[in-house]
Structure formats: C-alpha cells, structure tokens
Amino acid sequence: MRLFNLMARVLLQQQSIGLSYMAGLLSPADCQALIQIGQSLLQPAMVTDPDSGAMRPDAERVSEMAWPNRAEHPLLQSLSEGVARLTGIPQEHQEPLQILHYRKGGEYRPHFDAFPEGSKALEQGGNRMATLILYLNTPVSGGETAFPELGLTVAPLMGCGVFFKDLDKKRRIHPLSLHAGLPVTEGEKWIATVWMRGRPYCG
Numbered sequence: 001m002r003l004f005n006l007m008a009r010v011l012l013q014q015q016s017i018g019l020s021y022m023a024g025l026l027s028p029a030d031c032q033a034l035i036q037i038g039q040s041l042l043q044p045a046m047v048t049d050p051d052s053g054a055m056r057p058d059a060e061r062v063s064e065m066a067w068p069n070r071a072e073h074p075l076l077q078s079l080s081e082g083v084a085r086l087t088g089i090p091q092e093h094q095e096p097l098q099i100l101h102y103r104k105g106g107e108y109r110p111h112f113d114a115f116p117e118g119s120k121a122l123e124q125g126g127n128r129m130a131t132l133i134l135y136l137n138t139p140v141s142g143g144e145t146a147f148p149e150l151g152l153t154v155a156p157l158m159g160c161g162v163f164f165k166d167l168d169k170k171r172r173i174h175p176l177s178l179h180a181g182l183p184v185t186e187g188e189k190w191i192a193t194v195w196m197r198g199r200p201y202c203g
C-alpha cells in the first residue's frame, strides 16, 4: 500500500481481511480541520437501510455524524485523492467521507459495513468492498475499534487509521470483517470513515 503521508507507517497487518493499521496518515492540523468541518454539520448518526438504501436512525449507533460536501472543502478533495492512492481503489468508488462524533458512552455495536444480497443499497455502486476509518483525536479512554471474530482491537490514536476489506473472494460479506466502535469511557471520539464500493458510487 502507498501511504498518503510520507511520515506514515504500517503498525499492524492482518491478512484474512487485508487489514492495515497505520500511524501518521493525517497531521494534527488536518485532524483539527476535519473536526471543525464536522462540528458545523453534526446530526444524529444514521445507517444505510439495506432494504431501501435510504438513511435511518439505528439503536446500534450512538453518535452524531456529518456528511460534508467534498466540492466545498479542498481538504476533503485532497484527502479523497490520498485515500485512492493509499488503497489503490479509484476515487469514484468512494462514498462521501463521513465524520462521526461519539460522546462519553457513545458506541457503534458490532456490525458489517457491506450490505446483504438483495439490498437496495447495492444499486448505488455495488457493495462496500473496503472501509477506511481515520482517527481524528485520541479519546481519554475507550473508543477502540474491535474486530471480535479476529480477537483484535485497535486504538483510536489521532492521525492513525485502519483499512480493511468487507468482502471475501466470492464478494460475499466477509464474516471476519465484523467490527464495532467500543464505548468511549472518558472524553470524546472523532473519526472520519470512507467506504469504497465495487463500482463508481452513485448515491
């Protein structure tokens, strides 16, 4: 993988879902700027309903989210180009970057990012093939991203990120990609998530 910041380095890899946990992807200034963009647009977090493809609230997801328009923020444009270079997945396959804010107690319970067969959401560019979670701050405690089927937990450290594949070789939901944002036990947590589809995104 090519990293979008020359200072970045891979800290941990896990072959079965092509997971890479990387440090130094974003500078502290970029993290702060992304948080500021998010702060101005926050709304209660929702999920993509697999049946309808529309957004809806979900008790599994206790956080607030922002979906900023890439065209309005040069930083989001360069981040999107960097993500395409990093992952080797064309920029057009990316869903718009999502900024998430968890307060103390906030969490995202175990879930898959890919959609089940027959889901209406698949019409928006095929399934989610990969996820990149970027950590924009370091919570005081808690807020790790856990992969329960892999027995793996990665720390939410400012500027770090975790990339993994959501589908297996037969393009079915990869059972090992189950993941969760563990409860933030002190402080707050900010992340930016990029989901990449199998074809150009048309949501």
Ligand SMILES: O=C(O)CCC(=O)C(=O)O
Pocket: 108, 113, 133, 143, 144, 145, 146, 179, 180, 181, 182, 191, 193
């Ligand atoms: O907050 C986290 O660490 C996980 C976020 C997540 O699972 C997602 O955005 O799909």
